[in-house]
Amino acid sequence: MKVITYGNPVLRKKAKSIKSIDKDIVNLTDEMFKIMHTNVPQGIGLAAPQVGISIALFVYELDDERGVLINPKILEKKGKEIGEEGCLSVPGIFGPVARAEEIVVTALNLKGKKITINAKGLKARVIQHEIDHLKGILFTDYIDDISKLEIEEGYELPDKLVERFKNQ
Numbered sequence: 001m002k003v004i005t006y007g008n009p010v011l012r013k014k015a016k017s018i019k020s021i022d023k024d025i026v027n028l029t030d031e032m033f034k035i036m037h038t039n040v041p042q043g044i045g046l047a048a049p050q051v052g053i054s055i056a057l058f059v060y061e062l063d064d065e066r067g068v069l070i071n072p073k074i075l076e077k078k079g080k081e082i083g084e085e086g087c088l089s090v091p092g093i094f095g096p097v098a099r100a101e102e103i104v105v106t107a108l109n110l111k112g113k114k115i116t117i118n119a120k121g122l123k124a125r126v127i128q129h130e131i132d133h134l135k136g137i138l139f140t141d142y143i144d145d146i147s148k149l150e151i152e153e154g155y156e157l158p159d160k161l162v163e164r165f166k167n168q
Contacts, residue, residue: 001031001051003039003088006138006158010049011089015056015134017071021112025057029068029110032059036088043088045126047133050089058130062123069117072107072131083125084150085139092155095143099128140164 004010018025032051036043036059047058056071079101086094103124105117119127129139143149146165151157 001035003035003046003050004052006090006140007160008052008089010052010054011133011138012136013049013054014136015047015049015054017056018108021070021108021110025070026110028053029057029059033061033066036061039088041086041088041091044122045130046088047130049133049136056134058133060123060126060130062126065123067117068110069105069107069127069130070109072105072127072134074103074105074128074131075116076102076104078102083122085125085129087129087139089133090138090140090158090161092152093140093157093161094150094152095140095148097125097129097139097142099125103127105131 028048032046035051036046044062045058045060048055058069060067077100080098081101082096082098084094085097101124102120105119105127107115109115140161149157
C-alpha cells in the first residue's frame with residue numbers, strides 16, 4: 001500500500017460511509033499510520049482515499065496525539081485563518097489555504113463510539129484538510145493562481161495541476 005498522487009481519479013471521488021468497523025478497518029488504520037511515518041515526506045494526516053480506498057476514514061498524528069476519525073462531519077466552524085498546506089498526494093508542493101480557526105466535529109472512533117472533537121489551530125486545519133479528501137477535494141483546489149504555490153527543491157508540479165491552471 002502506498003500514497004497515490006495528484007491525477008489519480010480515486011482522489012476525486014466522494015468516499016463511501018463506513019457501515020461497520022471490523023478487523024480490516026483496524027488493520028487499515030495501522031497501515032496508514034505506518035505509511036505516514038515512513039513516507040517521504042512524512043505526514044501528519046492521511047485519508048483512506050490517499051491510499052486508494054474510497055471510504056470515509058482518516059488518521060492524524062500531532063505531537064503526542066493520534067486519532068482515527070470515521071464518517072466525520074463538521075458541525076460548527078468559527079473564525080478564519082490562512083495557513084500554508086501541503087499534501088502527501090501532492091508531494092513537495094505548498095500553498096496558502098483559508099480554513100476555519102476552530103471547528104466542532106463528530107465522528108466514530110475505532111470502537112464505533114460516536115465522539116465529538118473541538119479543534120483549534122493546526123489540529124482544526126488538519127481535520128478540515130482530511131475531510132476535504134473524503135469529499136474529493138484537494139488543497140490545490142483552493143489556490144487560484146499557480147504563482148501562489150511553492151515547490152520544494154527536488155519536486156515539480158504535477159502535469160495535471162499545471163493543465164488546470166492553463167485552462168483558467
